[in-house]
Amino acid sequence: MARRLGALAVAVLMIAGAVVLRNHIDDDSGSSGGASDGGSETVALTCATELAVVCNALVEADPSVRATVEPAGVTADKLEATSGAIEGMDGWLVEAPWPDIVDGARQSSGTPSAFATTSDVLARSPLVMAMWNDRLAALLPNCANGALTWKCVSEVAGEKWSSIGGESAWQTVKPGFADPIDDGVGALVLAQAASSFLGTTNLSRSDFETDEFQNWITQLAGAVPQNPTFEDMLAIGQSAVDVVGTTEAEAGPALASSRDKDKITITYPAPMATADVVLASVDGASGGERLARIVSGDAGRRALAGAGWRVPDEPAVEGVDTSVSLPSASGLPSPGVIDALRDLWKGAR
Numbered sequence: 001m002a003r004r005l006g007a008l009a010v011a012v013l014m015i016a017g018a019v020v021l022r023n024h025i026d027d028d029s030g031s032s033g034g035a036s037d038g039g040s041e042t043v044a045l046t047c048a049t050e051l052a053v054v055c056n057a058l059v060e061a062d063p064s065v066r067a068t069v070e071p072a073g074v075t076a077d078k079l080e081a082t083s084g085a086i087e088g089m090d091g092w093l094v095e096a097p098w099p100d101i102v103d104g105a106r107q108s109s110g111t112p113s114a115f116a117t118t119s120d121v122l123a124r125s126p127l128v129m130a131m132w133n134d135r136l137a138a139l140l141p142n143c144a145n146g147a148l149t150w151k152c153v154s155e156v157a158g159e160k161w162s163s164i165g166g167e168s169a170w171q172t173v174k175p176g177f178a179d180p181i182d183d184g185v186g187a188l189v190l191a192q193a194a195s196s197f198l199g200t201t202n203l204s205r206s207d208f209e210t211d212e213f214q215n216w217i218t219q220l221a222g223a224v225p226q227n228p229t230f231e232d233m234l235a236i237g238q239s240a241v242d243v244v245g246t247t248e249a250e251a252g253p254a255l256a257s258s259r260d261k262d263k264i265t266i267t268y269p270a271p272m273a274t275a276d277v278v279l280a281s282v283d284g285a286s287g288g289e290r291l292a293r294i295v296s297g298d299a300g301r302r303a304l305a306g307a308g309w310r311v312p313d314e315p316a317v318e319g320v321d322t323s324v325s326l327p328s329a330s331g332l333p334s335p336g337v338i339d340a341l342r343d344l345w346k347g348a349r
Contacts, residue, residue, distance in 0.1 A: 252319030
């Protein structure tokens with residue numbers, strides 16, 4: 001009898017110990033920055049359109065995340081027009097330097113900064129050019145050193161292919177990229193194109209006042225057919241656009257699984273530039289810190305890498321060429337210059 005009572009007591013102690021251990025594990029997992037992040041209060045995340053897949057993955061991983069997806073320029077306009085507290089938004093997942101563009105505009109109007117902090121770079125993707133192989137073969141002899149660059153493309157934008165060694169059936173040279181006024185990546189591609197044309201990333205607004213530059217941006221804007229995307233390139237085909245500027249994150253994985261993967265070449269034009277994803281935490285937002293832990297945690301890292309972005313220590317998906325190394329910085333002009341280019345594009349269109 002005593003032996004049975006002793007065994008029962010040991011069993012009770014083992015069960016109690018297991019419960020304590022389980023509670024300790026749960027507490028640790030709740031504070032580790034994982035999917036649940038140990039909180040149930042709703043946090044509001046706004047994502048740039050091109051990061052929608054990342055946003056959706058975060059919502060799936062953590063139901064306390066409420067996501068809004070919209071073009072970066074739309075979010076920027078809202079934030080620039082708001083002089084009081086920013087409601088319904090704890091953080092903004094977008095490419096740098098969009099948060100700096102917003103705060104630069106707010107500073108100019110005498111409005112305090114919209115953000116308490118902006119994270120370190122969470123993920124990167126080089127800006128690339130995707131071009132139909134036959135068009136590329138016809139164009140390269142016209143390019144300096146036989147290398148595809150935005151300077152080379154923009155200088156013949158809108159001209160007849162037959163005048164530069166292509167076929168008359170191709171009609172005119174049609175470059176494309178997403179709308180720089182609203183699209184997070186489109187603004188960066190335009191900045192890369194301007195840097196390519198002017199031969200430097202150290203740009204100022206005064207560089208845009210020359211007749212040469214004004215003619216350049218007018219010609220390029222007139223040749224871009226309604227800001228087509230890489231998705232349009234694959235869906236519509238060669239009649240839509242000849243070359244598209246975008247991120248490797250968008251083009252690489254999509255092309256790798258496309259039936260046209262042997263008909264399109266992805267290049268990394270000089271000057272090398274990157275789109276760098278950051279999270280800007282809204283000033284005064286109660287959920288900013290917890291949202292930052294969620295986005296920078298395992299769930300956020302996996303979501304970004306799964307969407308084709310390069311994330312340190314996360315495996316790259318098919319179509320991301322990690323043999324192409326990235327520069328230490330973005331290789332883009334200053335936020336104010338990029339914003340000025342957006343205004344110039346609006347006028348040229």
